[in-house]
Amino acid sequence: xxxxxxxxxxxxxxxxxxxxxxxxxxxxxxxxxxxxxxxxxxxxxxxxxxxxxxxxxxxxxxxxxxxxxxxxxxxxxxxxxxxxxxxxxxxxxxxxxxxxxxxxxxxxxxxxxx
Amino acid sequence: xxxxxxxxxxxxxxxxxxxxxxxxxxxxxxxxxxxxxxxxxxxxxxxxxxxxxxxxxxxxxxxxxxxxxxxxxxxxxxxxxxxxxxxxxxxxxxxxxxxxxxxxxxxxxxxxxx
Numbered sequence: 543x544x545x546x547x548x549x550x551x552x553x554x555x556x557x558x559x560x561x562x563x564x565x566x567x568x569x570x571x572x573x574x575x576x577x578x579x580x581x582x583x584x585x586x587x588x589x590x591x592x593x594x595x596x597x598x599x600x601x602x603x604x605x606x607x608x609x610x611x612x613x614x615x616x617x618x619x620x621x622x623x624x625x626x627x628x629x630x631x632x633x634x635x636x637x638x639x640x641x642x643x644x645x646x647x648x649x650x651x652x653x654x655x656x
Numbered sequence: 657x658x659x660x661x662x663x664x665x666x667x668x669x670x671x672x673x674x675x676x677x678x679x680x681x682x683x684x685x686x687x688x689x690x691x692x693x694x695x696x697x698x699x700x701x702x703x704x705x706x707x708x709x710x711x712x713x714x715x716x717x718x719x720x721x722x723x724x725x726x727x728x729x730x731x732x733x734x735x736x737x738x739x740x741x742x743x744x745x746x747x748x749x750x751x752x753x754x755x756x757x758x759x760x761x762x763x764x765x766x767x768x769x770x
Binding site (some may be wrong): 582583584585632633634646649651 | 686687688689690697698699700701702746747757758760761762763770
């Protein structure tokens with residue numbers, strides 16, 4: 543069964559901390575995505591990557607960075623966490639060609655910044 | 657820029673057929689229209705996708721008119737376990753001068769009552 547695994551289901555951090563959210567997929571997908579999901583705002587794209595060491599800004603990249611050193615792993619970094627980054631974070635992956643709209647999601651990380 | 661519109665919420669009863677429509681203009685001409693289901697505290701899960709006309713699988717049907725300006729997800733004989741949020745996903749039209757990207761609807765919260 544295909545899998546996208548996010549390292550934590552729940553995370554509590556303090557303002558100003560550096561936060562790492564890890565995501566691993568086992569489907570050899572080229573595309574990987576980080577979304578945040580907030581009530582009433584749907585899914586908003588933070589960053590995506592279509593290849594190793596490649597990254598593209600999404601709609602709300604401010605305050606975030608990403609790293610993709612290996613094809614299967616895509617990390618989201620909050621350089622200095624703030625309370626307005628409290629949210630559900632979702633990682634997804636898909637193929638680059640053929641059917642890039644078929645995304646596979648992880649279970650999400652609920653991050654609380656205090 | 658492509659835009660999607662879907663109802664915020666819908667109510668239904670067990671055994672009924674539910675139809676959720678998503679309006680989308682300026683979408684990519686060669687991309688699939690895709691629908692996802694999301695339960696609380698989980699990532700969205702792929703349900704069905706189509707390019708035009710009608711597609712049916714074991715879970716749902718998808719109706720897409722010739723102009724592709726909308727799509728309707730049809731859930732036959734819903735049960736309590738179909739209570740979830742349903743999202744449509746389309747590709748942005750690259751000919752509109754934008755980098756192609758995926759556009760999510762804000763989701764339709766379906767409540768199935770006994």
